[in-house]
Structures are given as C-alpha cells and as structure tokens.
Amino acid sequence: MLEVxxxxxxxxxxxxxxxxxxxxRAGQVACVMGRNGVGKTTLLNTVMGLIPAVGGSVVFDGVDVTRAPTHVRVRSGMGYAPQGHETFAPLTVLENLKVAADGLPRSGEAIEEQLELFPRLRPLLNRRAGLLSGGQAQQLAIARALVAGPRLLVLDEPTEGIQPSIVAEIVEVIGQVAARGVAVLLVEQYLDVALGLADTVTVLDAGRVVHSGQAADLSREEAARLLAV
Ligand SMILES: Nc1ncnc2c1ncn2[C@@H]1O[C@H](COP(=O)(O)OP(=O)(O)OP(=O)(O)O)[C@@H](O)[C@H]1O
Ligand SMILES: [Mg+2]
Structure with missing residues (x-):
C-alpha cells in the first residue's frame, strides 16, 4: 500500500x-522506532508531503505521490494523526469530527463509526477539544484521521504521555483498524506497544535505517539494544 x-x-x-x-502492506502495521531526534516525525511529515522530499520516492497504492501536495494525498486515502495529538482546540469534539468528515457522502455514518471505535468520545461531543485530557485528545486525533476511511493510517507516537488504560484502548483500535485491511505506519517509542502491534519494524538512527525486518524475528533484547541511548 505504501512504498518509500x-x-x-x-x-x-x-x-x-x-x-x-x-x-x-494492507492490513499490516509497520512500526518505525528510534531515539529522540533521529528523524521519525520528519519521515512521516515527508510521507504526507508536509516536508518536500529532496530525493527518493513515496508510492501510495501504486501511484507516485512524491511531489503531490498533502491534501491530494489525504484525498487519495492517506490519513495522518501527527505527534502531540493536534486538534482544533476552540471547536467541540463533534465539530472537529465534522470538519474532518466535511464533503464525505455519508459523513454522519462516518462519524458514528468513529464513536463506536472510541466510545469515550461520545459523552464529550459538545466539549471543546482544548479541554480534553491528553488521552481523549489523542483518541479524537485518531478518529479525525480515520473518519474519511483512509487505506493508510499514519500515526506519530499515539501513546506518548498517555495514561495506561487509554494506551490499551488505542492499541486495541490500531489492531482493529489493521484487521479491517488498513495499512498502518506507526511511530512508537514504547517497545511493548510496538512489538505487540507491529508486523514489521524499521529502526532509524541519525536519519538512516539501521534495522529493518519482520517484528517476529526481532527479540526484545535486540530491539532494546537498537534503541539504547
Ligand atoms: N522545523 C524544523 N526545523 C529544523 N530542524 C528540525 C525541525 N524539526 C525537526 N528538526 C530536526 O530534525 C531532526 C529530526 O527531528 P524529528 O522531529 O524528525 O525527530 P523524531 O525522531 O521525531 O524525535 P522525537 O522522538 O523527539 O519525536 C532533529 O535533529 C530536529 O532537531
Ligand atoms: Mg517525533
């Protein structure tokens, strides 16, 4: 589904x-790991077209999108929840979802699907996004990325700084989304979360790939060594 x-x-x-x-691949989770500042967010922003590629290519579902603007990538089926659970703070939860669903043929149903995936958001629909907890805001950010039904979901540290009970829910949702056939490109620093979800693991160091392979072939010890400061 995505080839960088x-x-x-x-x-x-x-x-x-x-x-x-x-x-x-469709239905798989590719996890990108690496210490702080190695370029994980830069990679995702380049994949989404927020930073121009200086070399190389990004091919999404057989189409070369290396030079395509971000909105074209999003419209063609790439969903992105950036690092730091960004939402529109002055808007309510429902308004945030409506903005993301704007122009979809069945936007009401698309929003309802997200509320089934993230039941915690339902009682918060009229709350301003800026007043949500970190975990709630992250769920909203993922729901916004999913509302248009992307074939690729790009997530940047969705569990960063979030309480364990919500981390477990987010992990569950990522697994469900992949099980439906969506390709997931996940940046994740927590080894347990990463190894629990990943089909493949790519480790970056100083902007270069230093490990790449099937998650099943990577032991916890080896992963910890690759990520050691
Ligand atoms: N807007 C920017 N302008 C200039 N340099 C930047 C900018 N954003 C990031 N960098 C630099 O690029 C490098 C990679 O940063 P990036 O945010 O991609 O790392 P990261 O792996 O996502 O880190 P973290 O784990 O802290 O999120 C760092 O050296 C950082 O200082
Ligand atoms: Mg980052």
Missing amino acids: RGLCSGYGRARVLFDVDVAV
Missing part, C-alpha cells in the same frame, strides 16, 4: 533523512 524508497529530506540545508526505505 531512498527517501531524503530535511529542513533548509540541514539534511535529516538519508536514503530511508520503508514499506507497509
């Missing part, structure tokens, strides 16, 4: 990613 080849990008003259390859 030889990707290079950065900020101005500062190169951050060097020749990064990563692929995600």
Whole structure:
C-alpha cells in the first residue's frame, strides 16, 4: 500500500533523512522506532508531503505521490494523526469530527463509526477539544484521521504521555483498524506497544535505517539494544 524508497529530506540545508526505505502492506502495521531526534516525525511529515522530499520516492497504492501536495494525498486515502495529538482546540469534539468528515457522502455514518471505535468520545461531543485530557485528545486525533476511511493510517507516537488504560484502548483500535485491511505506519517509542502491534519494524538512527525486518524475528533484547541511548 505504501512504498518509500531512498527517501531524503530535511529542513533548509540541514539534511535529516538519508536514503530511508520503508514499506507497509494492507492490513499490516509497520512500526518505525528510534531515539529522540533521529528523524521519525520528519519521515512521516515527508510521507504526507508536509516536508518536500529532496530525493527518493513515496508510492501510495501504486501511484507516485512524491511531489503531490498533502491534501491530494489525504484525498487519495492517506490519513495522518501527527505527534502531540493536534486538534482544533476552540471547536467541540463533534465539530472537529465534522470538519474532518466535511464533503464525505455519508459523513454522519462516518462519524458514528468513529464513536463506536472510541466510545469515550461520545459523552464529550459538545466539549471543546482544548479541554480534553491528553488521552481523549489523542483518541479524537485518531478518529479525525480515520473518519474519511483512509487505506493508510499514519500515526506519530499515539501513546506518548498517555495514561495506561487509554494506551490499551488505542492499541486495541490500531489492531482493529489493521484487521479491517488498513495499512498502518506507526511511530512508537514504547517497545511493548510496538512489538505487540507491529508486523514489521524499521529502526532509524541519525536519519538512516539501521534495522529493518519482520517484528517476529526481532527479540526484545535486540530491539532494546537498537534503541539504547
Ligand atoms: N522545523 C524544523 N526545523 C529544523 N530542524 C528540525 C525541525 N524539526 C525537526 N528538526 C530536526 O530534525 C531532526 C529530526 O527531528 P524529528 O522531529 O524528525 O525527530 P523524531 O525522531 O521525531 O524525535 P522525537 O522522538 O523527539 O519525536 C532533529 O535533529 C530536529 O532537531
Ligand atoms: Mg517525533
């Protein structure tokens, strides 16, 4: 579903990613790991077109989107929940979902599906997103990314700084989404969450891939070693 080849990008003259390859199949979770500042968010932002690629290619469902603007990628089926559970703070939970569902043929049903996936959001529909807890806001951010029915879901540290009970719910939802056939590209720092969900693992260090393979072939010890500071 997603094939990233030889990707290079950065900020101005500062190169951050060097020749990064990563692929995600439909119904699978590809986990990208690595210490703080190695370029995980830069990778996802480049995949989504928020940062231009300086080299390499991003192919989504057989279509080269390397130069496509972000809204075109989103419209073609790429959903993104960026790091830091961003939502529209002054809008209510329902308004946030409506904005994300705007223009969909069956937006009411699409929103209802998200509320079934995230039942905690239902009693909060009229609350302003800026007043949600971190975990609630993260659920809303994922629901917003899912509302248009993407074939690829891109998630940047969805469990960062969130209480364990909500982490478990988010992990459950990611598993369900993948089980429905959606490809998931997940940046995750927590080893247990990552190894629990991942089909494949890619480890970055200083903007380069230092490990790539099936999650089942990666022991906890080896993963911990790759991520050690
Ligand atoms: N807007 C920016 N302008 C310039 N440099 C940036 C910018 N954003 C990130 N960087 C730099 O790019 C490198 C990679 O940052 P990035 O945010 O991709 O790392 P990360 O792996 O997502 O880190 P974290 O685990 O803390 O989220 C870092 O050296 C960072 O300082
Ligand atoms: Mg990051």
